[in-house]
Amino acid sequence: MFLIMAFLTFGGVDYWVILSKHQYAEHLVNYYLQRMEVEGYLSVADENDLMARFNAFSCPVQGIQGPRQSQGAARVLRNPSDLDASTVSLQVTCRPQPQPLLIGRIIGGIVPGGFTIKVGGSALSERVSP
Numbered sequence: 001m002f003l004i005m006a007f008l009t010f011g012g013v014d015y016w017v018i019l020s021k022h023q024y025a026e027h028l029v030n031y032y033l034q035r036m037e038v039e040g041y042l043s044v045a046d047e048n049d050l051m052a053r054f055n056a057f058s059c060p061v062q063g064i065q066g067p068r069q070s071q072g073a074a075r076v077l078r079n080p081s082d083l084d085a086s087t088v089s090l091q092v093t094c095r096p097q098p099q100p101l102l103i104g105r106i107i108g109g110i111v112p113g114g115f116t117i118k119v120g121g122s123a124l125s126e127r128v129s130p
Contacts, residue, residue, distance in 0.1 A: 040075030040127035041067040059094040066090040091120030
């Protein structure tokens with residue numbers, strides 16, 4: 001009985017930790033997406049700050065997708081006649097450290113490449129001129 005209770009307790013705590021990291025990652029992505037609305041892209045300073053903040057809660061960034069100044073992307077400008085061209089998007093993939101227990105491993109399930117958290121969103125750019 002003790003093993004079953006320990007298994008359920010550790011599984012619940014592990015799930016809560018990953019859920020908390022996912023929620024915090026969503027908050028960070030939304031914060032930087034709002035900054036991208038004003039700037040038209042993810043600036044170098046914001047990109048470095050984003051990666052530092054993800055590292056601070058033990059979830060190093062594996063990849064960033066979206067218009068970034070460090071990659072030489074042009075600013076996304078507001079175009080009232082074509083709102084699709086005015087959309088800025090940001091998607092961040094991170095790998096929580098330490099990796100979660102994932103109860104499925106006990107019954108033989110594995111996650112190829114390890115467990116990752118992927119969060120993102122999109123918004124309309126507010127930038128009207130470079």
